Amino acid sequence: MPLRFSDAPWARTLSNAVGGFGAIIFFHKLCALVLTVAFGIHVANLVYRIVARREFSLVWGSNSMVPNLKDIKDFFGNFKWFLGLGPQPKFDRYAYWDKVDYWAVFWGMGIIGFSGYAMWFAPFFARVIPGSWLNIALLIHGEEAILAVGFIFTIHFFNTHLRPGNFPMDLTIFTGRLSEEELKEKHPEEYKRLLASGELAKFRSEPPPRWLKNFGRVMGGAAVVAGIAMLALMVVAFVR
Numbered sequence: 001m002p003l004r005f006s007d008a009p010w011a012r013t014l015s016n017a018v019g020g021f022g023a024i025i026f027f028h029k030l031c032a033l034v035l036t037v038a039f040g041i042h043v044a045n046l047v048y049r050i051v052a053r054r055e056f057s058l059v060w061g062s063n064s065m066v067p068n069l070k071d072i073k074d075f076f077g078n079f080k081w082f083l084g085l086g087p088q089p090k091f092d093r094y095a096y097w098d099k100v101d102y103w104a105v106f107w108g109m110g111i112i113g114f115s116g117y118a119m120w121f122a123p124f125f126a127r128v129i130p131g132s133w134l135n136i137a138l139l140i141h142g143e144e145a146i147l148a149v150g151f152i153f154t155i156h157f158f159n160t161h162l163r164p165g166n167f168p169m170d171l172t173i174f175t176g177r178l179s180e181e182e183l184k185e186k187h188p189e190e191y192k193r194l195l196a197s198g199e200l201a202k203f204r205s206e207p208p209p210r211w212l213k214n215f216g217r218v219m220g221g222a223a224v225v226a227g228i229a230m231l232a233l234m235v236v237a238f239v240r
């Protein structure tokens with residue numbers, strides 16, 4: 001955010017606190033490398049599971065992130081439920097908003113990654129693309145960053161942590177586990193399927209240890225507070 005709004009007074013204060021804009025760019029590039037490796041591992045793992053282990057359920061079906069007709073029906077059904085005009089849809093392994101979150105980040109990675117590396121290695125890219133495209137890359141990179149951060153700190157935070165039923169936060173991202181009650185309530189279709197196929201016992205594990213839950217609370221709390229603070233700074237920079 002200080003890079004994007006570098007002329008805002010708070011941006012200078014924030015950047016001075018960590019050693020100036022040079023330090024911010026250094027940490028930004030370091031995080032970009034970590035993000036690229038994480039994304040690469042995710043894509044390699046997907047390709048391995050689909051091609052080598054022939055797990056086609058990742059491409060289509062109830063364990064897949066690919067949107068289907070049920071997601072469209074659930075989307076409209078959920079809005080009807082918001083308005084008290086019908087029952088809440090019965091969600092499966094991934095609800096439609098989980099898929100929106102996933103694909104927004106997936107395509108966002110391509111856009112932000114490509115434009116980021118184009119700027120990072122500008123002399124090389126300027127040999128293969130017109131130089132003016134690098135200006136466009138900066139524009140796309142900055143706007144995609146605002147879009148991503150704005151989306152994550154509003155819609156994603158609300159859907160996964162702040163909405164009634166999950167408030168103050170959903171710890172599954174840190175513990176990797178959820179209780180049978182939660183599975184039944186939040187993913188009723190998946191619960192029904194696992195129960196019918198006798199696979200439920202396969203996923204049973206010990207409850208997460210208290211230290212892990214506390215770790216999740218600290219990390220999640222810090223992320224929510226930092227996110228809301230950044231959102232406020234973003235709004236200040238836009239309206240000023």
Ligand code: HEM
Nearest residue numbers: 001003004025032036112113116117119120142145148149
């Ligand atoms: C592979 C991932 C990424 C790479 C390689 C990358 C690289 C870069 C580079 C080289 C710059 C220019 C720095 C300078 O001024 O010298 C930059 C700027 C910036 N990056 Fe990234 N970045 C990546 C991911 C991200 C992500 C995930 C976000 C936030 C969601 C982000 C937000 C920004 C912003 C806001 C700027 C400032 C843009 C402006 O000045 O208008 N970047 N990035």
